[in-house]
Amino acid sequence: xxxxxxxxxxxxxPAIEILSADKTYSNGTRALEPVDLKIQPGEFVTLLGPSGxxxxxxxxxxxxxxxxxxxxxxxxxxxxxxxxxSGHKLAFVFQEATLMxxxxxxxxxxxxxxxxxxxxxxxxxxxxxSLELVGLSKFADAYPRELSGGxxxxxxxxxxxxxxxxxxxxxxxxxALDEITRNKLDSDLLDLWExxxxxxxxxxxxxxxxxxxxTRVIVMAARPGRVVDxxxxxxxxxxxxxxxxxxxxxxxxKTLQDSLLRAAAMGAPAHSASDVSTGSASDEPTNxxxx
Amino acid sequence: xxxQKWLLPLIVAVFAIALWKGLVVALDIKxxxxxxxxxxxxxxxxxxxxxxxxxxxxxxxTFFAFLAAVVLGSLIAFAFVQSKxxxxxFFPYAVLLQVTPIVAIAPLIIIWVKNPTVSLxxxxxIVALFPMISNTTLGLRSVNPGxxxxxxxxxxxxxxxxxxxxxxSAAPYFFGGLRISSGLALIGAVVAEFVAGTxxxxxxxxxxxxxxxxxxxxxxxxxxxxxITVAGVLLFVLMNWLSKLALGHWHESEVKHEE
Ligand SMILES: Nc1ncnc2c1ncn2[C@@H]1O[C@H](COP(=O)(O)OP(=O)(O)OP(=O)(O)O)[C@@H](O)[C@H]1O
Ligand SMILES: [Mg+2]
Numbered sequence: 001x002x003x004x005x006x007x008x009x010x011x012x013x014p015a016i017e018i019l020s021a022d023k024t025y026s027n028g029t030r031a032l033e034p035v036d037l038k039i040q041p042g043e044f045v046t047l048l049g050p051s052g053x054x055x056x057x058x059x060x061x062x063x064x065x066x067x068x069x070x071x072x073x074x075x076x077x078x079x080x081x082x083x084x085x086s087g088h089k090l091a092f093v094f095q096e097a098t099l100m101x102x103x104x105x106x107x108x109x110x111x112x113x114x115x116x117x118x119x120x121x122x123x124x125x126x127x128x129x130s131l132e133l134v135g136l137s138k139f140a141d142a143y144p145r146e147l148s149g150g151x152x153x154x155x156x157x158x159x160x161x162x163x164x165x166x167x168x169x170x171x172x173x174x175x176a177l178d179e180i181t182r183n184k185l186d187s188d189l190l191d192l193w194e195x196x197x198x199x200x201x202x203x204x205x206x207x208x209x210x211x212x213x214x215t216r217v218i219v220m221a222a223r224p225g226r227v228v229d230x231x232x233x234x235x236x237x238x239x240x241x242x243x244x245x246x247x248x249x250x251x252x253x254k255t256l257q258d259s260l261l262r263a264a265a266m267g268a269p270a271h272s273a274s275d276v277s278t279g280s281a282s283d284e285p286t287n288x289x290x291x
Numbered sequence: 292x293x294x295q296k297w298l299l300p301l302i303v304a305v306f307a308i309a310l311w312k313g314l315v316v317a318l319d320i321k322x323x324x325x326x327x328x329x330x331x332x333x334x335x336x337x338x339x340x341x342x343x344x345x346x347x348x349x350x351x352x353t354f355f356a357f358l359a360a361v362v363l364g365s366l367i368a369f370a371f372v373q374s375k376x377x378x379x380x381f382f383p384y385a386v387l388l389q390v391t392p393i394v395a396i397a398p399l400i401i402i403w404v405k406n407p408t409v410s411l412x413x414x415x416x417i418v419a420l421f422p423m424i425s426n427t428t429l430g431l432r433s434v435n436p437g438x439x440x441x442x443x444x445x446x447x448x449x450x451x452x453x454x455x456x457x458x459x460s461a462a463p464y465f466f467g468g469l470r471i472s473s474g475l476a477l478i479g480a481v482v483a484e485f486v487a488g489t490x491x492x493x494x495x496x497x498x499x500x501x502x503x504x505x506x507x508x509x510x511x512x513x514x515x516x517x518x519i520t521v522a523g524v525l526l527f528v529l530m531n532w533l534s535k536l537a538l539g540h541w542h543e544s545e546v547k548h549e550e
Contacts, residue, residue: 065440092444098437102459102541114455115445143541 013077014038015088015167015199016062021071023057031057033226034071037218041166044193044200046214048207048256050264054225055203056095059171062201063092075167090167091160095175097152099144099159105131106140109159116163130162133192150181154188161192168193171203183244186212194237207260211252212244219256221263228263231255326510331517334510342499342511346518349480349495352408353522356415357476361469363416364423371424372431372457389421393479397486411483411495418479422471430464431457463542466534473526481519 020034032054039045047055060066061073064080072079076086083090091112099108109130113123131137134154144152153173160168174182186209193200204210210217211233219229233252235243243249308328314320315327322330335342367385371378397414404410434456442452484497496515503512538545 063444065444092441094437094441096437098435098441100438100456100459102462111441111455112445115442115447115451145541145543145546 012041015041015043015076016201017072017074017077018058018062019072019074021058021061021068021073023054023061023066024069030224032061033224035227037227039199039201041199042197044190044202044213044215046202046204046210046217047220048204048210048217048260049220049225050205050222050260052225053220053222055205055220056171057225058220059092059169059201059203063090063169065092088167089163089165090169091163091165093156093160093168093170093173095172097144097149097156099152099155101144104141104143105136105147105155108144108155109162111159112163126162126164127158130158133161134158134188150177150185153177153185157189157192161196165198167199167201169201172205173202174209175204182209183241187239187241189213190237190239207253207256208244208249210256211249212239217256219259219263221260221266228266229259231259323507323509326513330510331513335514335517338511338514342496342514342518345494345496345499345515346522349477349484349497349519350522352411352415352480352483352495353473353477353526355412356419356479357473359412359416360419360423360472360476364420364468364472365427365465367424368427368431368461371428378428385421385424388417391417393418393482394486397483401483401487407487411480411487414483414486415476415479418482419472419476422475423465423468426464426468426471427461430461430468433464434460463538463544466530466537469533470527470530473530474523477519477523477526 016037016039018035018037020036021032022034023032024030035058047058049055057066061068062075062080075083075090076088078086099105100111103111106127109127110123113126128137128140131140134157136151136154136158139147139151139155144155147155157173174185177185189200190213192198200213202213214233217231217233218227219231220226221228231252235248235252312327312329315325326334367381371382393414396417400413401407401410404413438456439452442456447455480495481497484495485501488498488501496519499515500512503509503515535545540546
């Protein structure tokens with residue numbers, strides 16, 4: 001179950017290939033040790049880890065918002081700036097809704113189409129479909145400030161879906177919401193994922209959200225940020241509310257928690273020190289534990 | 292609730308005027324020291340020919356100066372946000388505009404520029420310019436970083452980012468600048484007229500005040516003062532209204548909040 005480099009359908013080219021990409025910010029912060037990761041089309045992959053472990057950094061690098069310091073990232077076998085030529089699209093959902101407060105919901109959802117210069121009537125149809133999908137048709141003419149936090153997040157998701165992406169990158173999209181709303185949006189998201197056959201990379205620091213949603217969880221650790229483990233969640237979809245309180249669910253959660261705790265106790269790059277017991281559990285940036 | 296906004300200041304005004312009149316009558320103050328409010332209004336009506344045209348002239352200067360400040364200020368702000376270099380090189384000189392007292396440079400400008408109207412407009416523009424520059428620059432920079440990344444990710448052109456993101460983000464700051472600048476344009480116009488002093492064609496309210504001072508025509512002085520004040524307040528109200536019109540539906544400062 002652990003650390004399997006999963007290839008569901010071996011002959012299809014992966015949706016995302018991360019080839020030993022790492023990141024050091026210009027201020028010298030080592031945000032991410034080299035990461036190697038393949039994500040197949042149709043997977044729902046979650047990046048799970050404590051604050052500061054480089055989840056957002058990794059996601060932004062996949063989206064092309066940040067350039068890796070070293071290594072390469074391919075989306076459908078193309079570098080990010082030539083993804084369009086592969087006929088695939090990706091969309092990014094931020095931690096906050098990041099809507100334009102001066103525009104109505106409809107115009108907010110239409111933004112990516114406007115920026116792309118799509119035809120008006122076709123765009124309008126897609127905006128309506130997209131709002132329908134997230135259940136906000138009635139609020140098309142509202143301003144963002146008239147909506148609740150959860151509704152704003154749904155607008156943000158509608159804005160991502162309107163471009164009909166195959167790949168959805170989501171950075172803690174429901175982190176700011178209460179648990180009830182979050183659970184609801186989680187199952188809505190799974191429905192969409194199944195219906196639209198999306199590939200999703202989802203960031204969270206909730207173990208439960210990770211178990212509920214994912215086909216595969218990438219466990220990360222901080223200082224320095226790195227990937228320490230992968231866990232497949234071999235549980236059929238659709239996953240109902242019963243799954244949340246089932247014993248398998250608890251087992252998966254325990255596996256992930258153990259993995260996180262082990263990583264936190266090690267405090268050194270996993271690829272070099274995974275079975276070295278580093279005596280005192282030092283949180284410090286690891287020079288003394290150098291191989 | 293809704294009327295309180297108007298009613299309360301109005302009550303204060305009525306009281307102040309009553310107090311003013313009461314003091315003038317009770318202490319038997321001579322009109323050439325402090326005219327009563329009724330006398331001021333009478334004078335205003337009697338001298339309307341003189342004062343009305345002076346008001347028109349002052350407002351004309353104010354209008355052109357304000358217009359120039361808005362256009363120039365916005366253009367300069369756009370230039371500033373285009374490149375850090377431009378801002379670093381020129382911002383200190385924008386500050387220089389702000390800190391140099393206009394009365395100190397007005398005589399020079401009036402000597403250099405032959406046309407009196409143009410010279411007065413230049414003086415008033417200098418006074419009104421800085422808030423437009425600094426507010427609009429701040430506004431154009433106050434873009435939500437998440438939205439900025441979103442635009443970048445969708446490969447928005449520079450122009451799209453400017454029109455759809457930067458300008459709307461800047462709007463609240465811009466209108467804040469308008470409010471300050473409009474008042475300053477009026478003040479600048481009056482100060483410049485004071486410095487210019489001499490009459491001739493197109494005299495403004497400041498000149499009427501100066502003249503009334505020389506002639507000890509204190510009621511007319513008060514009437515002119517009243518006109519300047521009312522013009523200033525009306526300008527402010529107008530700017531508020533514009534701001535509400537533009538931002539009312541979305542920006543926190545203008546949105547009606549539930550109690
Ligand atoms: N723009 C930046 N410049 C310098 N350092 C940065 C920058 N952004 C992030 N970092 C650093 O990189 C590391 C990883 O940050 P990142 O935002 O990827 O973490 P995260 O896993 O998303 O955390 P969280 O769960 O809190 O969002 C942190 O130590 C952070 O301080
Ligand atoms: Mg983050």
